[in-house]
Each structure stands twice: as structure tokens, then as C-alpha cells.
Amino acid sequence: MPIEVNGKSFETDEEGYLANLGEWEKDLATAMAAEDGIDLGDDHWEIINFLREYYEEYQIAPAVRVLTKAVGKKLGKDKGNSKYLYELFPYGPGKQACKFAGLPKPTGCV
Numbered sequence: 001m002p003i004e005v006n007g008k009s010f011e012t013d014e015e016g017y018l019a020n021l022g023e024w025e026k027d028l029a030t031a032m033a034a035e036d037g038i039d040l041g042d043d044h045w046e047i048i049n050f051l052r053e054y055y056e057e058y059q060i061a062p063a064v065r066v067l068t069k070a071v072g073k074k075l076g077k078d079k080g081n082s083k084y085l086y087e088l089f090p091y092g093p094g095k096q097a098c099k100f101a102g103l104p105k106p107t108g109c110v
Contacts (some may be wrong), residue, residue: 001014001016003016003028003031003032005025005027005028005031006027010023010028015099015105016032016099017098017099017103017104017105018099018102018103021102021103021104023102024052024101024102028102029048029100029101029102032099032100033100036091036096038089038090040100043079043088044088044089044097044100046075046079047071047079047085047088047089047093047097048097048100048101049101050070050071050074050075051067051097051098051101051103052101052102052103054067054070055101055103060106061094061098061103061104061105061106062094062106063094063106064082064085064092064093064094064106067085067093067094067097067106068080068081068082068085068093071085085097094106
């Protein structure tokens with residue numbers, strides 16, 4: 001089911017994850033977030049960009065536990081905790097943040 005953004009069509013899977021990771025762009029993330037009722041701010045982008053860098057390095061989208069630990073290591077304990085991440089991404093920081101970041105669904109996520 002494609003998503004239309006700025007006159008471009010982006011193909012997604014049945015759960016809304018981007019089919020072609022190379023097509024990701026910021027406007028697409030903003031549109032996906034808007035569909036979920038979220039206005040992306042600097043804190044959201046910090047996590048989205050972190051996830052994209054993580055994926056580029058490890059070729060895997062991290063599950064919540066791994067994400068929390070990795071964020072804590074790089075961005076500090078105040079951001080590397082479930083409470084903070086769920087405030088930003090209420091439908092699940094692993095699933096929702098990876099979706100906005102144009103990454104596949106994290107392994108181990110239902």
C-alpha cells in the first residue's frame with residue numbers, strides 16, 4: 001500500500017514499512033509520523049538519525065532492548081531508557097521509530 005508524499009509514491013509492506021530502504025527521505029518520515037498523530041521534533045529526529053546510522057553500521061534494525069542500550073551509550077542515560085523512548089514513539093520505539101526511519105521491522109517485534 002503506497003504512501004504519497006510531495007507527488008512521489010513510496011511502496012510499503014502490509015504493516016507500513018518502506019519497501020525500498022534507499023527511497024527514504026525526511027518528508028516521508030514526517031508524513032508517516034503525521035498519520036500516527038506525531039509532530040516530529042528534534043528529539044524524534046535524534047533517535048531516527050541514530051537508528052539510520054545504527055542500521056548502516058550493523059545492517060539490522062535493533063529491537064527495543066538493544067535500541068535502549070545503544071541510545072544510552074551514545075546519547076546518555078537520560079535518553080537511553082524505555083520511558084523516554086516510549087514518550088517519543090508511543091506505539092513502540094523499536095517498531096514505530098524504525099518505520100519512520102525507513103528501516104525494516106526490528107527482529108523480535110510482534
